[in-house]
Amino acid sequence: MAKDIEVSTAESQFILEALKQNYRLDGRSFEQFRDVKITFGEELGDVLVELGRTKVHCKISSSITEPYEDRPFEGLFFISTESTPMAGPQFESGNNTGEDEVLISRIIEKAVRRSGALDIEGLCIVAGSKCWAVRASVHFLDCDGGFVDASCIAVMTALLHYRKPDITVHGEKIIVHPVDEREPVALGILHIPVCVTSSFFNPVDAEQNIKGEENSEIVLVDATLKEELLREGVLTVTLNKNREVVQVSKAGGLPMDAMTLMECCHRAYDITERITDQILAAVKEDIAKRDKYSAILSSENAR
Amino acid sequence: MSQFEVYSPEGLRMDGRRWNELRRFETSINTHSHAADGSSYLEQGNNKIITLVKGPTEPALRSQLDQTKATLSISVNVTKFSKFERSKSTGNTKNERRILEMQTALVRTFEKNLMLNLYPRTIIDIEIHVLQQDGGILGSLINGITLACIDAGIAMYDYISGVSIGLYDTTPLLDVNSLEEAAMSCVTLGVVGKSEKLSLLQVEDKIPLDRLENVLAIGIAGAHRIRDLMDTALRAHAEKRVLNASKR
Numbered sequence: 001m002a003k004d005i006e007v008s009t010a011e012s013q014f015i016l017e018a019l020k021q022n023y024r025l026d027g028r029s030f031e032q033f034r035d036v037k038i039t040f041g042e043e044l045g046d047v048l049v050e051l052g053r054t055k056v057h058c059k060i061s062s063s064i065t066e067p068y069e070d071r072p073f074e075g076l077f078f079i080s081t082e083s084t085p086m087a088g089p090q091f092e093s094g095n096n097t098g099e100d101e102v103l104i105s106r107i108i109e110k111a112v113r114r115s116g117a118l119d120i121e122g123l124c125i126v127a128g129s130k131c132w133a134v135r136a137s138v139h140f141l142d143c144d145g146g147f148v149d150a151s152c153i154a155v156m157t158a159l160l161h162y163r164k165p166d167i168t169v170h171g172e173k174i175i176v177h178p179v180d181e182r183e184p185v186a187l188g189i190l191h192i193p194v195c196v197t198s199s200f201f202n203p204v205d206a207e208q209n210i211k212g213e214e215n216s217e218i219v220l221v222d223a224t225l226k227e228e229l230l231r232e233g234v235l236t237v238t239l240n241k242n243r244e245v246v247q248v249s250k251a252g253g254l255p256m257d258a259m260t261l262m263e264c265c266h267r268a269y270d271i272t273e274r275i276t277d278q279i280l281a282a283v284k285e286d287i288a289k290r291d292k293y294s295a296i297l298s299s300e301n302a303r
Numbered sequence: 304m305s306q307f308e309v310y311s312p313e314g315l316r317m318d319g320r321r322w323n324e325l326r327r328f329e330t331s332i333n334t335h336s337h338a339a340d341g342s343s344y345l346e347q348g349n350n351k352i353i354t355l356v357k358g359p360t361e362p363a364l365r366s367q368l369d370q371t372k373a374t375l376s377i378s379v380n381v382t383k384f385s386k387f388e389r390s391k392s393t394g395n396t397k398n399e400r401r402i403l404e405m406q407t408a409l410v411r412t413f414e415k416n417l418m419l420n421l422y423p424r425t426i427i428d429i430e431i432h433v434l435q436q437d438g439g440i441l442g443s444l445i446n447g448i449t450l451a452c453i454d455a456g457i458a459m460y461d462y463i464s465g466v467s468i469g470l471y472d473t474t475p476l477l478d479v480n481s482l483e484e485a486a487m488s489c490v491t492l493g494v495v496g497k498s499e500k501l502s503l504l505q506v507e508d509k510i511p512l513d514r515l516e517n518v519l520a521i522g523i524a525g526a527h528r529i530r531d532l533m534d535t536a537l538r539a540h541a542e543k544r545v546l547n548a549s550k551r
Contacts, residue, residue, distance in 0.1 A: 097403065099403075099407045102400055102403045102404055102407065103404060103407060105400070106400055106401075106404045110507060114507070114508075115508075115509060206415070206460070207460065209500075210416075210460045210461060210495055210496075210498070210500065211460070211461075211498075232415070233415075235504070239512065243511060243512045243513065244509045244510065244511055244512065245506055245509065245510045245511070245512050245515055246508075246509055247506055247507060247508075248490075248504055248505060248506035248515075249504075249505055249506075250501065250503060250504040250505070251404070251407060251408035251411050251412070251503065251505070252407075252408055252409070252410065252411025252412035252413070252414065252415065252493075252502060252503055253411050253412075253415060253502075254415060255415060255416075255495045255498075255500035255501060255502040256500060256501055257499055257500055257501075258499045258500070258501050258519050258520075258523060259499070261501060261504060261519075262515065262516050262519070265512060265515060266512070269512060
């Protein structure tokens with residue numbers, strides 16, 4: 001990933017030697033995804049996701065604007081990823097044209113926006129003149145590897161958690177009801193993509209990797225920053241619970257056997273299933289906590 | 304698009320190919336013998352690509368100097384007239400995220416395949432001009448670079464051949480053109496030589512997980528065929544050059 005921080009020769013040899021003996025520095029097994037911690041902020045659509053020591057914050061905001069001329073029935077949806085030196089010395093502020101920044105934001109864009117995770121047709125208010133613009137701002141707060149995975153979870157959790165103000169339409173006139181007047185409405189989420197990143201290490205020399213038969217490459221799921229700095233190849237798979245591959249990106253790096261890559265995809269599916277459940281449970285719990293008047297307003301009775 | 308049938312019940316595609324057929328694949332090698340150390344012109348279907356390899360040379364900037372291996376830099380220039388409709392974007396296309404992503408992917412693909420450690424303290428500069436594009440562009444770029452690098456005489460472990468495969472319902476379609484690319488989800492592969500090793504793998508749209516394996520298998524077979532086509536073209540070119548050299 002970063003160019004500015006380097007792992008010392010002694011440490012990199014130690015990590016690689018440990019990997020050859022089936023040990024990871026943090027004691028995880030090779031296929032183990034770090035525990036995900038999801039915390040909600042004060043407002044709706046304000047989420048902090050922690051993946052080990054990686055911290056990503058996502059906030060959803062919305063406003064009413066004019067739709068694009070060529071797509072009058074669709075609302076707007078933007079994802080902006082912001083990396084500042086806060087996340088680590090390897091990030092420059094204001095410069096997001098670095099190789100890794102571009103790859104990270106492109107993968108999140110493909111995973112969430114282009115896959116149609118958010119129902120943008122549902123954001124249309126008056127065809128051709130008014131629609132909702134939903135913006136997800138992702139901020140990287142602390143970096144210990146797995147930015148793509150953490151941001152994808154953060155964006156999806158925030159979208160599921162967000163409620164936009166209710167509106168009524170009278171012809172061309174729109175009334176936006178304040179949140180304390182009318183219950184705000186949830187966004188239409190069509191599926192929940194989850195990214196899982198696998199990193200590849202080559203324990204033998206380059207010729208063995210390309211010409212050899214044995215496929216002895218080491219595959220790690222969810223690498224930490226140090227592992228990311230040392231890895232030779234990376235594969236990010238995005239899946240959803242419907243067994244659909246949303247996006248796969250292996251932009252070069254160590255050549256890997258096709259069957260090994262398929263195994264990575266299947267392994268990613270198990271992780272995806274677990275994380276999807278966790279996201280849904282976390283959102284449900286938090287929304288229930290906020291919904292303090294439902295008991296009073298409900299007409300349900302003991303019978 | 305209703306007048307087109309992506310894949311007819313008879314098993315024919317829009318341009319008359321069957322599901323497992325590649326497009327026309329024609330190359331010329333060493334097209335720019337004065338301008339560059341290695342060059343190729345590739346026509347893969349309607350994709351037309353010029354690739355120039357300059358180097359290994361001394362780097363212009365100190366920052367490009369690596370004591371242990373050669374620095375690889377790839378710049379992709381997608382011309383504004385390369386599509387059916389002229390690109391309306393003003394300014395430089397080079398800073399578009401899509402192009403930047405493509406360049407990074409290409410650099411990372413070839414970094415592992417060129418023996419850069421043999422050329423320390425130098426830079427290898429690869430310049431690509433896309434004159435016309437018609438789907439599966441990333442795969443064609445990979446093929447163009449492979450040919451030009453071989454022409455430049457840069458040591459490589461093996462050929463890398465790129466190809467795109469679409470998935471139409473349950474049928475994988477090899478080497479998609481732009482109409483097919485727009486109509487279905489596609490996978491781009493970069494395969495190393497005659498092996499089953501993938502250097503590059505990109506899926507941009509939804510594909511059922513259980514179909515992916517099938518698509519990869521077709522793609523690898525197609526990439527092997529492209530490798531053979533490149534090999535034949537290179538050998539024919541080399542023979543011609545040897546003949547010319549002995550005449551003198």
